[in-house]
Amino acid sequence: MAIATVNGPQNTVIAGLQAALTPVLDDLHNQGIRTQYLEVSHAFHSPQMEPILPLFEHMAQQVTYQPARIPMGLNVTGQVLAVGDTLEPQYWCRHARQAVRFADGLQALHKQGLTRFLELGPHPILCGLGRRVLAGPNLTWLPTLRRGQDDWTGLLDSLGTLYEQGFTVDWQAFDRPYGRSVLQGLPPYPFQRQRYWFEPPATLTPIPTATAADCPTQDFYHLTWTVLPSLSSLPAEVSGRWLIFMDD
Structure with missing residues (x-):
C-alpha cells in the first residue's frame, strides 16, 4: 500500500490491494474521516505497477520528446x-x-505568477481540486467540457470569460470554419464610453405618406353576423342582470 495522490491538504488517495486497504479505511472511518472507494482497473502510483515498468520504459523510449515551449508543472x-x-x-x-x-x-505554477487555470477534460474535476489548494479573489478556474452540457456552450463560456478579462482572441481564426464576417475593435466591457453608431446621411429623402382617402376601411374591418338562439329556447326564468343594446 502507498500514497498514490496528494490532491490537497484534505484530499489524499492511497492505493494497494483491497485486503490491505480495508483495515485502513475502517480506522479512518472510526476517526470520523470520510473515505470513498475509487473503482479503477489497477492500483496506479503504487508498488502494484512495478511489474510493468520495464516494458513501459521500453515503450516510452520509442517516443520522440520535444523541449517544452511553455513552463509545465510536474x-x-x-x-x-x-x-x-x-x-x-x-x-x-x-x-x-x-x-x-x-x-x-x-x-x-502559482508562484510563477499563474492566476488562470483552464482544465482540458470531459468534466471539471481538477478545477474543484485546485480551488481547495489555492484560494483568492484573483484566481480564475475555467472548464472546457461539462457532463450533461453542450460542448460548444461550455467552450464559449470559458472563451467569453477570458475575453472579458482582457485576453486577445483571434476572432478571424475562430470564425474561419464558418465563413462569416467579424467585427473588430469593439470594447470588451460596457464602461468604455465610446459610441459606435452609424453616422446619418448628409441629405434625407422624404418618404411620401398616404392620405385618409388612400386607406380603405374595408381592408381593416369585416362585418359578421352571429346567429343567437331565439328567446323561446331560453329558460322561463332567467336570473341575474341583463344589459340590452338596440337601435332606436
Whole structure:
C-alpha cells in the first residue's frame, strides 16, 4: 500500500490491494474521516505497477520528446519544467509508480505568477481540486467540457470569460470554419464610453405618406353576423342582470 495522490491538504488517495486497504479505511472511518472507494482497473502510483515498468520504459523510449515551449508543472516532483527542458522516458516510469503531487505542482505554477487555470477534460474535476489548494479573489478556474452540457456552450463560456478579462482572441481564426464576417475593435466591457453608431446621411429623402382617402376601411374591418338562439329556447326564468343594446 502507498500514497498514490496528494490532491490537497484534505484530499489524499492511497492505493494497494483491497485486503490491505480495508483495515485502513475502517480506522479512518472510526476517526470520523470520510473515505470513498475509487473503482479503477489497477492500483496506479503504487508498488502494484512495478511489474510493468520495464516494458513501459521500453515503450516510452520509442517516443520522440520535444523541449517544452511553455513552463509545465510536474506531478512527480511538484516543480516546474522550464522552457527548453525535455522530459526523459524515465520520468514517465516514475509518474506511473510514484505519488502524484498535484497540490505541490499547482502551488509551484502559482508562484510563477499563474492566476488562470483552464482544465482540458470531459468534466471539471481538477478545477474543484485546485480551488481547495489555492484560494483568492484573483484566481480564475475555467472548464472546457461539462457532463450533461453542450460542448460548444461550455467552450464559449470559458472563451467569453477570458475575453472579458482582457485576453486577445483571434476572432478571424475562430470564425474561419464558418465563413462569416467579424467585427473588430469593439470594447470588451460596457464602461468604455465610446459610441459606435452609424453616422446619418448628409441629405434625407422624404418618404411620401398616404392620405385618409388612400386607406380603405374595408381592408381593416369585416362585418359578421352571429346567429343567437331565439328567446323561446331560453329558460322561463332567467336570473341575474341583463344589459340590452338596440337601435332606436
